[in-house]
Amino acid sequence: MKISKMLSTASTTAAALTLFSACTPTSVVSNYLPAPFIPLHPPTTFNAPGTLVFFEKTNGKPHIGTICAVGGEHRKLMRESITEEASIISQKSLNGNVTIAPNDLVAINKKLGTIANASLSGVQVKTVYQEFKNAKLLQVSFQHLSEIEAALKQSPSCQDGIERAMQDPKRKIATVYQVYQADVTYKVEFETKLNAETEITAMKIVNLELNGSYDSSGNEIRGGKGLFFAAALDPNPS
Secondary structure, rough: OOOOHHHHHHHHOOOOOEEEEOOOOEEHHHOOOOOOOOOEEEEEEEOOOOOEEEEEEEOEEEEEEEEEEEOOHHHEEEEEEEEEEHHHHHHHHHHOOOEEOOHHHHHHHHHHHHOOOHOOOOOOOEEEEEEEEEEEEEEEHHHHHHHHHHHHOOOOOHHHHHHHOOOOOOOOEEEEEEEEEEEEEEEEEEEOOOOHHHHHHHHHHHHHHHHHEOOOOOEEEEEEEEEEEEEEOOOOOO
């Protein structure tokens, strides 16, 4: 595929496109990812193979933002690639070796501290573990990537998005060609043992920060099924 040819057409467009940027929470799953995979913050349904993205480093951490999203027709071109790495990453997360980053934990605890609820006074989260179940590696062939690129280039808004992303010299334009996908669950551990009512109240606040789903029992938050939690880019931005 020829990313450079796509970039050369960007200056001819004028339609607007909102760049959907990835955001926190940040996971330290990158410690367990094989090169050249980059963690997606948070795990998402965006950035399927074929998606045009920008890459940058924010405070030293890798960050991917979507420029041109891949539609349902092109998502059908994804195929599972047999690899042991997916099961290894999944097992490490199930063993409690993957947590959200410290700065995200600080943000959650800061939010808890702003809630005007006497029962939450002094309540702090110690750790948020992240689990990846049914993990798999998905990809599309480079031939299909070229076809997807050609289709995306037909959209003026997509080309305008490329142009806008290129205005920041710190950003690199690339295409997602592989992703790790899994069902994501968060497990929350508090600094002290809470009674049931207080724990439910606190968990609801944590759930809002993690953008998950909480059923008002236990310490688990469902992040979602079939989410992409890491991506490999072409060209490799590192």
